[in-house]
Amino acid sequence: MTEKRNRATLQDIADRVGMTKMTVSRYMRNPESVAPATRDKIAAVIEELGYIQNRVPAMLSKSSSKAIGIVLPSLSNQVFAHLVQGIERVTKAHGYDILITHAGYSEQAEEEKIASLLSYQVDGLILTETNHTPRTLQMLKTAAIPVVETMELPETPIDMAVGLDHEQAAYDAVQTMINKDKTQIVYLAARLDTRTQLRQKGYERAMTQAGLTPRCVATEEHSSFSLGETLLNQTLAQYPDCDGLFCTNDDLAVGALLACKQQDIEVPKTLSIVGYNALDIGTVVSPRLTSVATPRELIGERSATLLIQALSGETITEKVHAIPHTITDGGSL
Amino acid sequence: MTEKRNRATLQDIADRVGMTKMTVSRYMRNPESVAPATRDKIAAVIEELGYIQNRVPAMLSKSSSKAIGIVLPSLSNQVFAHLVQGIERVTKAHGYDILITHAGYSEQAEEEKIASLLSYQVDGLILTETNHTPRTLQMLKTAAIPVVETMELPETPIDMAVGLDHEQAAYDAVQTMINKDKTQIVYLAARLDTRTQLRQKGYERAMTQAGLTPRCVATEEHSSFSLGETLLNQTLAQYPDCDGLFCTNDDLAVGALLACKQQDIEVPKTLSIVGYNALDIGTVVSPRLTSVATPRELIGERSATLLIQALSGETITEKVHAIPHTITDGGSL
DNA sequence: TTGTAAGCGTTATCAA
DNA sequence: TTGATAACGCTTACAA
Numbered sequence: 001m002t003e004k005r006n007r008a009t010l011q012d013i014a015d016r017v018g019m020t021k022m023t024v025s026r027y028m029r030n031p032e033s034v035a036p037a038t039r040d041k042i043a044a045v046i047e048e049l050g051y052i053q054n055r056v057p058a059m060l061s062k063s064s065s066k067a068i069g070i071v072l073p074s075l076s077n078q079v080f081a082h083l084v085q086g087i088e089r090v091t092k093a094h095g096y097d098i099l100i101t102h103a104g105y106s107e108q109a110e111e112e113k114i115a116s117l118l119s120y121q122v123d124g125l126i127l128t129e130t131n132h133t134p135r136t137l138q139m140l141k142t143a144a145i146p147v148v149e150t151m152e153l154p155e156t157p158i159d160m161a162v163g164l165d166h167e168q169a170a171y172d173a174v175q176t177m178i179n180k181d182k183t184q185i186v187y188l189a190a191r192l193d194t195r196t197q198l199r200q201k202g203y204e205r206a207m208t209q210a211g212l213t214p215r216c217v218a219t220e221e222h223s224s225f226s227l228g229e230t231l232l233n234q235t236l237a238q239y240p241d242c243d244g245l246f247c248t249n250d251d252l253a254v255g256a257l258l259a260c261k262q263q264d265i266e267v268p269k270t271l272s273i274v275g276y277n278a279l280d281i282g283t284v285v286s287p288r289l290t291s292v293a294t295p296r297e298l299i300g301e302r303s304a305t306l307l308i309q310a311l312s313g314e315t316i317t318e319k320v321h322a323i324p325h326t327i328t329d330g331g332s333l
Numbered sequence: 334m335t336e337k338r339n340r341a342t343l344q345d346i347a348d349r350v351g352m353t354k355m356t357v358s359r360y361m362r363n364p365e366s367v368a369p370a371t372r373d374k375i376a377a378v379i380e381e382l383g384y385i386q387n388r389v390p391a392m393l394s395k396s397s398s399k400a401i402g403i404v405l406p407s408l409s410n411q412v413f414a415h416l417v418q419g420i421e422r423v424t425k426a427h428g429y430d431i432l433i434t435h436a437g438y439s440e441q442a443e444e445e446k447i448a449s450l451l452s453y454q455v456d457g458l459i460l461t462e463t464n465h466t467p468r469t470l471q472m473l474k475t476a477a478i479p480v481v482e483t484m485e486l487p488e489t490p491i492d493m494a495v496g497l498d499h500e501q502a503a504y505d506a507v508q509t510m511i512n513k514d515k516t517q518i519v520y521l522a523a524r525l526d527t528r529t530q531l532r533q534k535g536y537e538r539a540m541t542q543a544g545l546t547p548r549c550v551a552t553e554e555h556s557s558f559s560l561g562e563t564l565l566n567q568t569l570a571q572y573p574d575c576d577g578l579f580c581t582n583d584d585l586a587v588g589a590l591l592a593c594k595q596q597d598i599e600v601p602k603t604l605s606i607v608g609y610n611a612l613d614i615g616t617v618v619s620p621r622l623t624s625v626a627t628p629r630e631l632i633g634e635r636s637a638t639l640l641i642q643a644l645s646g647e648t649i650t651e652k653v654h655a656i657p658h659t660i661t662d663g664g665s666l
Numbered sequence: 667t668t669g670t671a672a673g674c675g676t677t678a679t680c681a682a
Numbered sequence: 683t684t685g686a687t688a689a690c691g692c693t694t695a696c697a698a
Binding site: 009010011021022025029054055056057058060061062 | 690691692693694
Binding site: 019020022023026033034035038057058059060061062063 | 667669670673674
């Protein structure tokens with residue numbers, strides 16, 4: 001038993017009104033353009049049949065869908081939820097829909113998801129990773145639609161980019177720790193994606209520059225609060241003289257901080273902890289978490305604005321936008 | 334300067350190979366169906382042109398997109414990330430794509446997002462709310478595609494449903510608290526969506542049944558860890574004799590629990606705290622949070638399985654599936 | 667104010 | 683094994 005799709009078409013409406021579908025089409029886009037009497041009749045039938053707009057024909061004839069595709073690494077990360085909020089505020093105002101997919105930090109998965117979005121004829125793409133497979137690059141070139149790489153600042157952007165200098169942000173954060181006389185700072189890392197690696201570079205640069213030895217405790221597992229606890233314990237075993245933790249995100253930082261409290265390790269006196277992203281959770285732990293604040297909604301807004309400018313045919317002169325970061329004033333440092 | 338879309342078509346490939354697009358179309362779907370020599374030539378040209386599949390024509394002629402739409406309330410909630418993981422495991426295995434949108438707990442926004450998904454001809458829908466606008470119901474009826482309402486168990490399902498009995502789960506949780514001799518239990522609620530209200534009902538039933546007085550501290554704000562702290566303080570001011578908190582989710586519960594520690598309120602001795610969803614964060618606080626465990630991935634898998642069965646034309650006899658909950662064994666109770 | 671015709675890119679169907 | 687034709691539902695351009 002196959003589904004039979006009896007979704008009403010403009011023709012169905014036209015038949016009942018006794019007009020052609022062209023008139024109905026006009027009504028749909030601009031009710032003023034048909035005679036008042038016709039208008040009422042059409043409106044009634046639309047209501048009766050529960051007509052749902054069908055964008056597919058327009059996609060076919062104009063190769064455009066009035067939709068923007070977004071590829072996120074993860075759905076469970078507040079960081080990207082904020083990004084999407086920023087994007088949507090702008091796209092909605094310009095009549096664009098968004099289609100969200102997630103690729104779980106895998107270049108291969110990203111390739112598949114992008115192919116899928118392109119096959120739906122999205123008009124533009126916002127990507128959250130800067131490393132792509134050759135085929136992805138090839139597809140994007142062929143598709144010839146505007147693309148914004150976001151969150152990071154890629155060395156060789158595909159098209160446009162809006163993001164943070166994570167390497168510099170990490171450098172600044174670690175520098176601040178060193179200024180507070182911390183010398184045995186360890187970097188906690190998880191899920192070794194690009195941004196984690198950039199932060200590691202910044203960490204290493206700050207340490208080396210200060211004549212200190214960089215030391216990392218890393219795992220390929222996904223970040224989580226409980227992983228923060230695990231990594232803390234690993235650090236204490238491996239580097240008992242550790243006096244500071246720079247964590248690649250707040251999940252690890254909070255996990256570590258809470259574990260310290262349970263083990264009666266004084267924060268920040270014995271051990272300083274600095275996180276990354278400045279999520280809400282950091283404001284309810286004690287002491288409050290010091291963290292790198294990343295303006296994600298702003299990044300989203302800027303990305304969407306750029307994309308829409310490109311879609312409107314504007315010439316974009318500044319293709320790469322760096323967004324500044326700050327460090328929050330918590331008590332964990 | 335308008336974009337010119339020069340995306341290659343089957344015709345372009347056919348021209349270079351010296352065949353018709355029909356042959357190329359056959360190759361795309363099943364390379365075995367064309368002669369080996371042709372096969373190689375086509376493959377080479379596809380590579381050269383960077384051909385990207387275009388599903389739009391198929392959507393037009395078959396009114397089907399091989400895609401399933403998912404409407405989430407929020408992107409920042411781990412609960413829904415897990416749900417999507419479950420869904421995707423099943424859909425992927427059956428060659429369906431997923432398109433994700435979010436509607437922020439608003440019926441009006443849900444209506445718009447569903448209209449949008451339907452205009453892309455999704456073959457099925459998974460919804461995470463059970464209250465819908467009349468126009469939403471009308472659209473879904475007209476679209477005549479399978480729909481699964483998930484997370485909750487709606488009283489009058491649109492089509493199919495997979496979810497938890499939140500009222501009963503809350504009842505059970507509060508019952509457990511009462512069994513531990515807690516009598517002044519307060520319910521903490523935020524963002525008064527349907528599930529929050531169902532849990533409140535369960536809470537009230539358990540309290541009333543035990544001859545106790547239900548007392549709620551609620552706000553319409555979004556849940557967050559910091560809101561948990563705020564609501565705790567409000568509760569202590571309003572009900573100083575309070576000896577237990579049943580929280581509508583783990584964010585509030587953890588926020589309250591951490592605030593208790595700062596204020597030297599002993600948990601669970603002075604104040605018991607029970608959360609909802611059993612997220613990872615509850616396992617790193619001390620004491621570990623007691624919470625209602627909700628098998629979200631399983632709900633996702635079941636939902637997707639049902640949907641795909643319906644799409645395959647199978648007759649679904651059991652349209653509503655209740656998924657059991659458990660209560661975790663934390664130390665906060 | 668309304669109608670006619672053609673076309674978007676693919677696939678189902680029938681034909682060679 | 684390959685090709686020709688029509689069809690999907692809408693909009694643009696032109697006509698009445």
